[in-house]
Structure formats: C-alpha cells, structure tokens
Amino acid sequence: IEDQKNSRLESLLNEVHYADIAEIINELSEEHATYLIKLLDSDKTSDVLTELDEDVREAILNNLSAKEIAGELEELDTDDAADIVGELPKEIIHEVISEIEDREHAKDIVDLLRYDENSAGGLMAKELVKVRESWNVLTCVKEMRAQAENVTRVHSIYVVDDNDKLKGRLSLKDLLTTSTKSHISDVYIPKVDSVSVNEKPEEVAKIMSKYDLEAIPVVDEMNRLVGRITIDDIVDVIREEAEKDYQMAAGISQDVEADDSIWNLTRARLPWLFLGLVGGLGAAAIMGSFENMISSHAILFFFTPLIAAMAGNVGVQSSAIIVQGLANDDLKGGVGSRLIKEMLLAMLNGVVLATVLLIFTWVYKGDFLTSLAISISLVVVIIVAGLIGTFIPLFLHKRGIDPAIATGPFITTSNDIFGILIYFTIAKILLGI
C-alpha cells in the first residue's frame, strides 16, 4: 500500500474516520507512520494523534517540528491538546506553546496543564458556551454563534454572573422556542449540577451516570465556571476504572496490555506471584507442623489443594461482591449484618459441598470418621473464608484504601493459609490425634 501513489492514498485516507486511521497507524513502523501523518489533512491529523497509542504518538511527535506540533494543537480541543502537551519532553513544551498562534487557545492549554491528571480539572475542556445573566436572548444568540465556532458539541449553555460565577443553564431547545426579547435572567434554569475542579474522575463519572448528564460544568473553589467535562471523556474513565479493578482482581498491579513488553508485564505480575509464593511457603510450614499425622492420615494431606482452592474461591466471590457494591454505592446496612448474611450464605454453600464431599470420600475410601472430619473442616473453612472476604474490603474501604486490592491474590493467599491451618486443627481435634 505504501511508498508511491501519494495522491491515491491521500484521497483514500481522507474518506476514512480518524479513529480507523489511528488503528492503522498503530500497526505501522515509525517511518511509515510519520509519512502517513504528514499526508493527512491537518484537522484530521490532530484527531488521529489523540487516538494513537501513547508510545506511537511519542515517536511521531519526535519527528515533527515544534511548529508542526503547534499547528496540530490549534486544531484540537483544549483538553486533548493539554493531554498531548503533558506528554511532550519538558524542554520543548515551551517552544511548542510559543508557536501556537491563537494566544487564547495557548493560554487555555497552559491553564489546563496545572491540574492534576487524576481530577475533574485534568479531564475538563475549556471549550464551552457561556452567557451572562444580564444579556437578552438576541445578544445571547449572537455571542453563542461566535463561541460555538470553537466548540465541537454544544450540550448546554451555561449562565454566569458578572464575576463568572455559575448561576444556571439554558438548553438549546429552550432558546429555539423563546422570544428574542426576553432577558436571560428570566428564562434560564437556575438549577445546574456541577463538580469542583478537585473532584475525582470516578466521582464525576458516578454523578454523570446517575443523573444521565452528557456534560457537566466544572467550577473552581470560588464557584467560577472554569471548564466542562463531556460524557465521551467519562466513558473512557468508566472503562479504565473497570479495567483497573478487573486487573487488580486477576493479580496484575499496573495498567498493562497484552502487547506491552515482557519486562512491563513481569513488573505488573511478579509481585503478586511473589505474594503467592510466600503464602505457599506459609502453608508448607503449617503442614510441616502437622507432619506427625502423615503416616496415619495421609489422606488429610491429599485434600489440602481442595481446601485451599475452596477457601480461595469463596473469599474471591464474597470480596468481589462487596467491592462491586462499594463501587456502585449500593451497600446498605452495617458491617455486622453483612457478616451475618455472608455467614449464613457460606454455611449453606458449605453444607451442600461438604455433604457431596463426605459421600464421595466415604464411598471411595471407606473411612467414615476421616471423611466426616474433612467435611466438617470444609464447612468451617468456607465460613471463615467468606467472612474474611467480606470483612477485608469493608475494612480497607473504611480506612480510605481502595478495596479492590483485597480481591484476587491477596484474598486467595491469606485464605489459603487460614484454610489449611483451620483444616488441620479441626481434623486433629475430631480425629483425636
């Protein structure tokens, strides 16, 4: 496809959506990618840039001059432009910013750089349509047309007072059906949801999806309107949040993808495996301390993987339900009632499973007493595992720690150790060894 035939390629690419072009470019070599980028229309280039993988974008930007980068930034909304500037090497940021011709735009980008990436301020864009409450509808429509030039999607029109304090909103639809002589202060809706610049992205996502908002204004500490966040950015937040929790539960500690380097993947995976190793050594030590039972009751030792697996599974199940409930804010009642419920649940599951186990081992091995001891231990192990799985995330959450770390390997490992300890202790007592 590459190399010659520029004009055909060019017209072909301009037919294609920028997100698709970005996907193609992600697959190309650095040289080919830069070549393609330079072929594109300038306004398309900038959109493609925002959709590229971070490492590919970095490589391409390295091959562009400060002036070229500045040109792309001018085409972008301030939030996307600020994200790209934030990734540039420090020494060239200054040069790139000074090359941006639209000084307002440059100022907005620099403003946004100040905010923590992990806050509403870091997510918001400066592009929005705002009108003063003192205007009438006619002035308002005129001003809006001018402002709307810079705004890709007008969601709401925000109404501010003379000090830029957020007062309310106007919907486009309302404006279409109102006489041009009315004053804004008479027609605007004085109730508007807003978030503070310091709000966490997860909280913004919760608010926007609870109230079905498509854009939300962001205010500073003095309630002045400083930006707005649109739902498409929130969709990304929700996805990332879900991926993070999922990876945490699977024992992967950083945001990695299947295509990352082996080194990055190892750094994300090895720590949790190491935790598992320590847990396994603990379990081995516990079993070693019951070594005197091995000659008379070898069968007890054969069931340790079963006990460990059940303890781990039950713990993961109950912790996952709690973590999800906490994430959705839909946990009712106190810790006590939650633990009682989990205990009943674990007891029910435990008795069913233990009965199956009892019948199976009894028929198979013919030693009723040992089978009974194993089964009773299993019930107790399941109950304890359920309680640990319920308690730890609730406890971490109360302490202000992300409860998601309590799922996966952490809960599995601790439940393995407790499970095996309980199992041998109970078996020992019941069998009178």
Add this chain to the structure above:
Amino acid sequence: IEDQKNSRLESLLNEVHYADIAEIINELSEEHATYLIKLLDSDKTSDVLTELDEDVREAILNNLSAKEIAGELEELDTDDAADIVGELPKEIIHEVISEIEDREHAKDIVDLLRYDENSAGGLMAKELVKVRESWNVLTCVKEMRAQAENVTRVHSIYVVDDNDKLKGRLSLKDLLTTSTKSHISDVYIPKVDSVSVNEKPEEVAKIMSKYDLEAIPVVDEMNRLVGRITIDDIVDVIREEAEKDYQMAAGISQDVEADDSIWNLTRARLPWLFLGLVGGLGAAAIMGSFENMISSHAILFFFTPLIAAMAGNVGVQSSAIIVQGLANDDLKGGVGSRLIKEMLLAMLNGVVLATVLLIFTWVYKGDFLTSLAISISLVVVIIVAGLIGTFIPLFLHKRGIDPAIATGPFITTSNDIFGILIYFTIAKILLGI
C-alpha cells in the same frame, strides 16, 4: 419523616432530583414507597420509576391501576416505557397499552417490545428528530420544533429520503448558521454512522466510544431509520458488561448484587464452588496415586498448595490479559506468537520465583536435591499454567464463546490439577523414585 405533613413533604420532594428520590424509595417499605410515589408530580414519578430497583418497581406498579401506569408511560421516552412494559405481567400489558391516550406513543412502545432486549433494537428509543432531504431549511426548522417537543435531548438531526431511508445528518450548529432558503439536500452531511437493529449492545458501545458519538441512529434491514441510541444508555451497557466480566472472573455466574437474597447468591456462587470441589477431588486422586512417595518425601506433599496457588495465579493473570485484549479488540498477531511471548514471560517469572524457593527450602530443610526438584517443577508448572491461561480464552473466542468464562474458577481449577500432576511427575523423575 413519613405519614402526616403531606404538603411539606411534597414541596421537599419536588426540589430533589429524581435519581435521589429513587434511592430513597428503594430503601422504604412497599406501603411507604407507593405512598411517596403518589405524592410526586406525574412527570417526576415516571422518571423515578425508571431509576428504581426492579423488584421495588414491580411492587409499586402492582399497587397502581392500569390507567395510572399508562399515565406514567406517557411521560417517558419510548425506550424507558418499553422497558417498564416488558416487566409487567402479560395479562395487564394489553390493558395498560390501551389506556395510553397518545396512540403514536403507544404504537412506538409496542414496536419496541418486539426487539430482543439484548440488541440495538432493544436499547433504542423512537424519539428522534428527522427531516426529509427534499425539504428546505425553513420547513425543516418548523418541523423540527414540532418534533423536538417529544425529544428530551436533540443530538443530531437525521436526514432521510421519501422512503425513510437514512441518508445523512445535520448538526444543530450547522443549522443555526445556514440561510433559511437552502435545501436540506445541499447542506446535509452525507456520512453518518449507524447500526443495525440486530447489532449487539457491546458492539454498539464499542462503535460509539471508538468514534466518540453521543447518539447513533438505528436502521432496519432495509436501511430505514427506526430509532436512535443515546450515550447514557451505552454508559449503562459498558458498566454492566464490565460487571459481568468482573463477576465471571470472581466465579459468580449471574448478575447478582450484595443485597440479593441468599438463595439468589447461592445459585450464582455454588456452581463454581462445585467445580472447585471436583478439581480438588481430582487433585486428591492424583496425590493418592503418588502415595508411595509420602514416607520418603513428605516435603513434596507440603508444597502442593504452593504449586496449586502459583498455577492458579499465573493462569488467571494470563487469561485476564487475553480476555481484556479481546474485549478491547487490541490483540495483534497470531495465537502462536502470543503463546511464545507468554512462555518467555512465564519462564522469566518462573525462574525468579523458583530461585527464591530453592534458596529458601535449601537453607531451611538442607536437602538440596529435593529443593531443586521442587523448584524445577515450579518453573515448568508456571510455564504450562501461563500457556493454558493464554490458549483457552483465545480458543473459546475463536469458537464464538465468551472468553470471560475461562477466567476465574475454571482456569484455576484446571491449572490446579495440571499443576499438581506435572509437579509430582517431574519430582518423581528428578528424584529417581
């Protein structure tokens, strides 16, 4: 708060957002909830109804007459109304529908009932603004005003031909800045993304978030415009999808919440635990077959929980990365290269962990040969676990099965069994027993 003081309560409630009222009502008894619902303004009631938990809504609707329900449905968008009608008992659906005064609205709701809940058709709403390409801008603005009455949020204006076939779109902004004499066919944008009524919700979510769309038109098999899907419904789809995968990975097979009944929670959790039980019995049987080694090498048996845990953890890690890559469509390269990469990764992790294990057990137990045998087995177990964890989800995906079922207990259990079998086999060979 309850019982008397109606007027104060009423004015209080009308100040509050419907999503918050729904949260309050979810907590109340059925009697109090119905009482509160009846106090609310009718247009607020309907919004509150859509936000309620399913079981609470069912209880409340049971206490309302068909006429009252029909009144609420009239206030709602067709997609939300159809969702509520879909939950009603069959025998009263007919009565409720016939009580809806707006016959167009009733017809739209009935239309939507036909679509599978798990398709674009089941997600879409009938409310949209569409104009014919043959109109001029003036007619168009007039028609739009009439249509916009029924549409809560106008995102795009869709352009259709005389047979209702989707031709393109107009943006509100463009319309604001165009002369009233132009023809629609001259100003519309002929490119518009759309989805088929039969498309899966996950696919719609992918398309909308890839292209940053806030609404997408839905077309039938003849490319006729039949509805549109808005981003707020897609946010729900993304959340549910993420929760489903998360629960699957944790071994919870149905969509349950922490507050569901013990019976529902048991049904969701017990099958996976049962799988774990079968796996544990398998592991016990394998260990039983190596019973002759127990007197000379008891230590081998002490390490079985460690081996099982490591096999499980590695399997979960690698399958989670693959499942996530598949969900995001960002897996490149073939199965072969993926397996080679995972093998290298597992080897690296395995050697690091085995070295730690070797030193530890050697120092502690003083038996170098046994320690070496355990460590070498660990490396092999980790590699095999990584390969299984990588291969199974890829295989399921190729077969058209949701690869998410391969995470969690399924992978843990199979890896436990394989891990223990490999471990004892290798140890036996190395130790020459």
